Ligand SMILES: Nc1ncnc2c1ncn2[C@@H]1O[C@H](COP(=O)(O)OP(=O)(O)OP(=O)(O)O)[C@@H](O)[C@H]1O
């Protein structure tokens with residue numbers, strides 16, 4: 325039997341829970357062609373949410389089209405243009421002949437050579453002189469707008485892992501190019517999302533940056549404990565197994581409501597339950613996941629400097645005055661200037677999240693492993 329929980333894949337349909345407020349907000353943004361910037365730590369459900377809302381929005385509004393780009397593996401500006409052009413072309417036509425026609429029409433003076441996979445919608449490869457495009461990217465950056473006005477469509481371009489553009493050669497110049505074109509678009513809106521809160525906040529809220537006030541900022545929260553409890557109970561029920569509310573609550577608590585881990589722990593608990601899931605089964609499944617991840621956690625910790633590990637220990641101990649002399653001494657973190665450096669490094673590695681004065685370890689399983697394995701064994705901590 326198929327398990328009723330998914331992780332590592334986008335959550336959809338039965339596997340998707342809650343997010344009612346965010347869904348409403350996103351649909352409003354899409355319908356009014358307002359740009360959206362969606363930020364949350366990794367694995368909290370950004371991609372699942374945008375995909376799911378896009379399907380709903382398309383079903384309601386027939387002239388709406390979505391175009392998805394994941395720039396996780398995109399390393400250069402040239403690759404970005406290539407990707408963008410291919411994705412916009414893909415939605416332009418359902419027939420190969422039209423696709424060729426549109427390629428000529430919308431890509432202006434760059435006469436592209438196209439090659440297709442057999443089901444040409446899934447894989448289009450465009451050969452162009454990308455260096456030339458980089459010099460004058462107007463046609464490519466305005467392609468979606470041209471297509472939308474020609475077809476009478478509204479297009480939403482969704483760009484996942486948007487933080488990646490900061491690794492391009494000259495990110496600022498690139499952002500200027502994007503912004504100067506995109507802000508003129510009347511029939512296209514952008515939904516940009518990613519996980520590096522600080523980098524993204526800098527791009528979108530710093531007055532000296534090109535994307536300042538580009539759109540509505542949304543911070544995706546975790547899904548609430550009560551929602552998880554009803555979701556878990558319902559999924560067990562639908563597959564003729566049972567779990568009581570307390571054990572479902574324990575799944576949410578042990579994973580701190582982290583969407584990916586809730587699904588993983590729920591799945592492991594479900595697999596271990598012949599008919600009825602109990603507290604003991606959940607605890608055993610939780611330990612199983614930590615054991616499975618322990619090698620990875622060990623490697624991740626080996627890559628950290630001592631001061632970074634000590635800083636994590638201080639956070640986990642609930643220390644609030646991280647720069648006080650006492651903390652620096654007790655936890656051997658170095659100087660107070662060092663605290664800032666350590667904090668930044670851990671944030672960049674997406675190990676901690678800093679929201680105002682609150683600092684938290686992002687991965688609840690890693691935190692648990694540090695407390696019960698690593699810090700236990702390394703008693704100097
Ligand atoms: N609304 C939801 N309902 C149920 N489970 C969810 C939901 N959203 C996310 N999840 C769970 O969390 C996992 C991660 O979701 P998703 O890939 O959408 O997150 P993400 O924020 O895009 O992650 P990343 O930053 O790594 O790209 C999914 O595989 C699923 O198990």
Ligand SMILES: [Mg+2]
Nearest residue numbers: 370371372484
């Ligand atoms: Mg994602």
